[in-house]
Amino acid sequence: MARIALVTPDHFKRADERLCLEARGHTVVANADVARSLEGILADPPDLLIIQKGLHRHMDQEVILALKNNLQLALLPILLMVSERDLAVGLDWASYPVDDLISEQASIEEIITRIDLALSRARRVADNNPLTKLPGNSSILKTIQSMLEQAEPRAVAYVDIDNFKPYNDKYGFSRGDEVIRMVSRILVNVIQEHAGAGGFIGHIGGDDFVFMVPLEKTETVCREVLTNFTALIPLFLDEEDIEAGCFVSKDRQGNVRSFPLTSLSIAVVPCVPGHYSHYGEVASTAAALKKKVKALEGSNFLIDRRRPAGD
Amino acid sequence: MKREEIRQRLKEVQSLPTLPPIVSKLNQMVSDEDVTAVKLGRIIEKDQVLTSKLLKMVNSSFFGFPQRISTVSNAIVLLGFNVIKTLIVTSSIFEVMQASDIGLFEHSLGCATAAGLVAKKLGIKNPEEVSTAGLIHDLGKIVLRAEMPQEYELVVETAAKRQQYMREVEQEALGIGHGEIGGILARQWNLPERLVYPIEYHHRPEASPDYADVSAIIHFSDIVIRALGFGFGGDKWVPPLDHQAWSRIKLGKTQMRQLLEELDEKLMELQDFTLDIQQDKKESA
Structure with a gap:
């Protein structure tokens, strides 16, 4: 479950509170020395931090701001433990950019509920790509890893927009974002329709996506994704480029260069139980396959056939 | 108003x-x-x-x-x-469905069908888009019917009594025609200009600032479908064909004959669907 760091020198001393958290499968990390425990948090970030307001030398404020300003840790949920008096006086949320608060008087039930809520909220939003709202890398890794441990044969497919850079260079980033959103909507809708809850889509970043479907749906899903992409992409291109059949632009040396129009490539790795034990192996097979499929002209998908299913 | x-x-x-x-x-x-x-x-x-x-x-x-x-x-x-x-x-419905509502529905559907066929004949790249423009070209009439029912009724009655075109009565009574009303709404709803202009200019296609070819096709299809008596466009008169718009389309005699044959066939198919709708109306009444 979650690793919960406590920086609450004056609270959570009772053994039953920790026991309750641990009974729910959480790991509780606490150190009597405030400075030491804060150091530990930055070195090995927990999944959630509970910090008491009013620590010595404004250390609480410092730590909260440091965490929230750190790009990798900004999404770590922080719960601030406050006194009734703090609540009466009011808090300056700009200097306490926390996610929730816990009153010192709160019952153990309330504390646990707030922790669960904060964790579930973090799982919902933290990893999602802001442009497409699709799960990002850590969810992708977790989902694919847990799929590898299951018995059903699945396919993991890597989707990549070809010639996206010349598209962005020519039309600008905001139109580039439209194409990324378009691809994400196509993936979500096709996979939802064919695989329902048995499917998964993640946004690795930029123009890279990954999806997972039951093995027997692979070809149908890939075909439909490519058909839909081919139908829509002309709406995102200028008439003159469609007519020319390529992007024409000047490189830094002023030489006129032409690039093929934007297309879509999908590299599919079938995952039959036992073939792969780790996500990294799937990713490396995919990387090799991706080179091949991207070398083909236009929109294509390729399925890795090197290890026939069931061997 | x-x-x-x-x-x-x-x-x-x-x-x-x-x-x-x-x-x-x-x-x-x-x-x-x-x-x-x-x-x-x-x-x-x-x-x-x-x-x-x-x-x-x-x-x-x-x-x-x-x-x-x-x-x-x-x-x-x-x-x-x-x-x-x-x-x-979450879609809303007319609380009381009138015969003219079905008439307008049929007229729009007929116009969409005609526009799609013409676009294909002329080799326009995206005939489905032209067909969509045909379908929603009278969006302004729905706005009047739903949002200003009294004015709408007055316009329809006056048009019938004085034997005038609906848009002429609208201009006179409201100071704005259904083309413009539909265009305003379509623009407000962020629809592409390729749809907005044909809606707005289907009665004067040559004023269309862009996509004049599509506006001309919608103008022509509106007329053809009225002439064939499919559905009801709000008044029973067939408007004159804009000559400049026609010169953009200019189907030859053979092409025109083919078009009418194809259209006839498609409209027969549509009739099954629209009869279904009318049947449902009677049952629910």
Whole structure:
């Protein structure tokens, strides 16, 4: 479950509170020395931090701001433990950019509920790509890893927009974002329709996506994704480029260069139980396959056939 | 009610009602497990109100494709089944369906069919888009009918009594015609200009600032479908054909004969669907 760091020198001393958290499968990390425990948090970030307001030398404020300003840790949920008096006086949320608060008087039930809520909220939003709202890398890794441990044969497919850079260079980033959103909507809708809850889509970043479907749906899903992409992409291109059949632009040396129009490539790795034990192996097979499929002209998908299913 | 007042009123129009039988048919389909977004699309693309709502949604800033999507099939690919389902479940209907509502529905559907055929004949790249423009060209009439029912009734009655075109009476009584009203709404809903201009200029296609070819096709199709007596466009007169617009289309005698034959066949097919709708009306009455 979650690793919960406590920086609450004056609270959570009772053994039953920790026991309750641990009974729910959480790991509780606490150190009597405030400075030491804060150091530990930055070195090995927990999944959630509970910090008491009013620590010595404004250390609480410092730590909260440091965490929230750190790009990798900004999404770590922080719960601030406050006194009734703090609540009466009011808090300056700009200097306490926390996610929730816990009153010192709160019952153990309330504390646990707030922790669960904060964790579930973090799982919902933290990893999602802001442009497409699709799960990002850590969810992708977790989902694919847990799929590898299951018995059903699945396919993991890597989707990549070809010639996206010349598209962005020519039309600008905001139109580039439209194409990324378009691809994400196509993936979500096709996979939802064919695989329902048995499917998964993640946004690795930029123009890279990954999806997972039951093995027997692979070809149908890939075909439909490519058909839909081919139908829509002309709406995102200028008439003159469609007519020319390529992007024409000047490189830094002023030489006129032409690039093929934007297309879509999908590299599919079938995952039959036992073939792969780790996500990294799937990713490396995919990387090799991706080179091949991207070398083909236009929109294509390729399925890795090197290890026939069931061997 | 005058022009400015109407323009103000339009700003508040978020959604329009449509025919009860269509909505109930779609609601039935939605509860069927085997239904797909594509199947729902085949019904939606026959109804001008649902089609415009679908396009409004996909071109909204929330979905992030402003003024880019102009056909039902493309909208469906982007919105997906769940969104379309929500759109159907939340759509509003005319509380009292009049014969003229079905008439306008048929007229719009007929115009869409004709426009699609003409676009194909002329080799226009995206005939489905032209067909969509044909379907929603009278969106302004729905706005009048739903939002200003008294004015709408007055316009229809006056047009019949004085034997005038509806748009002439609208200009005189309201200071604004249904073309402009539809255009304002379509623009407000972020629809692509390729649809906005044909809606706005279907009675004077040569004034269309862009996509004059599409505006000309819609203008022509509107006339053809009235001349064939399919549906009811609000008045029973066939408007004159704009010569410049015709010179953009200029189908030869053989092509024209072919077009009318194909159109006839398609309209027969459509009749099955529209009879269904009317049958449902009688049953629910």
